[in-house]
Amino acid sequence: MREALTDLQDVDEILWTTFEGFRSRAVASRPYFDPLCDWLQEQVFPGRKLTNSSLELTRRLRADFIFQQLAVEERALLGRHDADEYWPQGPSVMQLADSGLLRDEFRYAGLTGFQRPVRCAPFVAAAIALGAREYELPQAALVYELRTLRGFDSEWFDTAYAQSLALGLAQNEGEEAL
Known part of the structure; x- marks a missing residue:
């Protein structure tokens, strides 16, 4: 996009303003886009800093x-x-959660029974999104399960998914994965 706009004055400022508008709209509709947009900003605009960056906050905490x-x-x-x-x-x-894909804190291994899949689902989804492990693309059953588990309580799923994405994106090389 920068190349296409090279003849314009203040190209970087135009792109930055456009990105900030995109980020605001994306996060307003899907809060879990917050860490993704923050990561994207770091890749595309390395010299700029966002105010209230959830990714930067996660790194500091x-x-x-x-x-x-x-x-x-x-x-x-x-x-x-x-x-x-x-x-x-x-x-x-649960098969993915118990396969070593997740940290112990996100596996809820101490729980048994019916509540465990709802609790683990956002962390499994985040690990898949972050490419934590090489395996086949999600099967239809997995996608259906994740949608069903999110539908049960989207507030929990979206919040936990956003937090786990932020943790995964904020971790430094060599740190423990999700």
Whole structure:
């Protein structure tokens, strides 16, 4: 795009303003685009800094703080649903979660039963999005399960997905993956 606009004055400023507008619209409709847009900004505009960059904030905060935020969201998830309510299952999601794809904190290995797939799903989706492991493209069953699990509580899924994307994108080489 820079090359196409080389004849214009202040090309970098035009592109930056356009990107900021795109980021605002994307994050307003899908909050989990926030860390992705921040990462994209670092790649395309390395000399610029965003205000309120979730990715930069994640880098500065300790992982314990992020885990505490996720624990708050998890309690909110449990508060939105009855114990007798049907929680969707996700055998493909759980197979990936238990295969070593996720950190122990995101596997919920201490839990058994019906609530575990809903809790693990956003972390599995983020690990797939971040390319944490080489394997075939998601099968139809996995995509269906992820959609079903997100549909059960999209507030939990979207928040946990955004946090795990930010953690994954913010980690330095050699650090533990999701």
